Amino acid sequence: MLIDTTLREGAQLFGAYFNLSTRKKIAAGLAEVGIDEIELGWIGQDNLGTLAEYIKDISKDTYLSVWTPCREADIMKASKLPIDRVNIGVPVSDLHIEERLGLDRNGLLHRLSSAIRTAKAFGIEYVSVGMEDVSRADPDFALTVAAHAKNCGASRIRLSDSLGQLTPKSMEKLIETFRNHVKIDTAVHCHDDFGMATANAVTALECGADYADVSVLGIGERSGIAATEELAAYLALRCGKKRYSTQKIKALCSMVALEAGVVVPRTKAVVGEDIFACESGLHTHALSKSPELFEPYQPESVGISRKLAVGGKSGKAAVKSALKDCGVENDPKDITALTMAVRQLSSRLKRPLTRSEFIKLSSGEHLS
Incomplete structure (x- = not known):
């Protein structure tokens, strides 16, 4: 009790x-x-x-x-x-x-x-x-x-x-x-x-x-x-x-x-905003298939939403999954180049990409 x-x-x-x-x-x-x-x-x-x-x-x-x-x-x-x-x-x-x-x-x-x-x-x-x-x-x-x-x-x-x-x-x-x-x-x-x-x-x-x-x-x-x-x-x-x-x-x-007047760290156990956020290639790909592989409980059970993003840590599988989630058709032969572009832009911005940034990048638009 x-x-x-x-x-x-x-x-x-x-x-x-x-x-x-x-x-x-x-x-x-x-x-x-x-x-x-x-x-x-x-x-x-x-x-x-x-x-x-x-x-x-x-x-x-x-x-x-x-x-x-x-x-x-x-x-x-x-x-x-x-x-x-x-x-x-x-x-x-x-x-x-x-x-x-x-x-x-x-x-x-x-x-x-x-x-x-x-x-x-x-x-x-x-x-x-x-x-x-x-x-x-x-x-x-x-x-x-x-x-x-x-x-x-x-x-x-x-x-x-x-x-x-x-x-x-x-x-x-x-x-x-x-x-x-x-x-x-x-x-x-x-x-x-x-x-x-x-x-x-x-x-x-x-x-x-x-x-x-x-x-x-x-x-x-x-x-x-x-x-x-x-x-x-x-x-x-x-x-x-x-x-x-x-x-x-x-x-x-x-x-x-x-x-x-207390600041809650974004990684605070149970209630942090980013405890179910992921951009790591292996984990992101696995979460898209079977969340229980890398999550101790469902985000909804503590009032939090899962956030998956691509960025400097993402691999080709994660990029493919993100394309599918965004409803973007992309030639598979371009995945390697797109993955490199995602990593480079993310490293320059020092954060994962937003959904709109990723869609624009996948369409070939140059982002500074």
């Missing part, structure tokens, strides 16, 4: 500011994609209740949650919102416990127990405990925190690789350790500081984690976290999870990119 935190983690992106209208559009888009749980933001943000009511009206099977620090006053505020779950953040590495909170380990456990019991007393049935900086924590103490959270009434722990330290192999070990020692719903929050967030999140789910945090385009603090579009597409197109509507993903990503 996916927990999208674009409206909490994503909103922490440097320079990103989402007003209520934008937050509604993002949340609605996430519901359309089929995201299981939407983290609507953090306690202290404006209009959380309004946002929650809006989503409840348009989606009946999406869990709504908010993030709160491990403070009773904030948890009481969360209990007044029309949400399903509360995510309580608590650091578990000694560095954070001592330097950030000014506590020792026993003090942290006491504060956590008070927070969870307050949440339960105020009617919050599903409490999630986000164990921050778990990848730098003492493993035995991290397990102690998880067991303590469960004993106090928590329903889920969320293991946060806060600085993106883990690899898929170490993530596998982490999940297996917690799953073997504490019987509780387990989520992961994988940061992308070394480019492994999506891989780590997928590994966690494959190893038995129940949830993975994601955000649209992976936006968040620093280099962000695992990307919503990548996890949803992988689960839908590779694992057969029918809940996720991947055709809706590109539109959602485009909207978030615009609102957050």
Whole structure:
């Protein structure tokens, strides 16, 4: 299951500011994609209740949650919102416990127990405990925190690789350790500081984690976290999870990119404009016959169109195929010369040829 935190983690992106209208559009888009749980933001943000009511009206099977620090006053505020779950953040590495909170380990456990019991007393049935900086924590103490959270009434722990330290192999070990020692719903929050967030999140789910945090385009603090579009597409197109509507993903990503001021690379996995564009001779010819040879899924499944073009990398077979697609009759003996002309013009322009350029070139027109 996916927990999208674009409206909490994503909103922490440097320079990103989402007003209520934008937050509604993002949340609605996430519901359309089929995201299981939407983290609507953090306690202290404006209009959380309004946002929650809006989503409840348009989606009946999406869990709504908010993030709160491990403070009773904030948890009481969360209990007044029309949400399903509360995510309580608590650091578990000694560095954070001592330097950030000014506590020792026993003090942290006491504060956590008070927070969870307050949440339960105020009617919050599903409490999630986000164990921050778990990848730098003492493993035995991290397990102690998880067991303590469960004993106090928590329903889920969320293991946060806060600085993106883990690899898929170490993530596998982490999940297996917690799953073997504490019987509780387990989520992961994988940061992308070394480019492994999506891989780590997928590994966690494959190893038995129940949830993975994601955000649209992976936006968040620093280099962000695992990307919503990548996890949803992988689960839908590779694992057969029918809940996720991947055709809706590109539109959602485009909207978030615009609102957050983020440029989407043309080769971005799942939603890049050119991920199904090809001019390489062998690949272009093969794609014209059997697309599955070089495509992991159909472009239409993620709202993208295939683009085939001839250019400096094209061979005679690709040129012949392009002539056929354009409805151009050409003497086969001219194919070699035309192929050379295509390559030369493409190299001069430093790009593949447009359809009109190719048709003109095939007719013998000189293009400067």
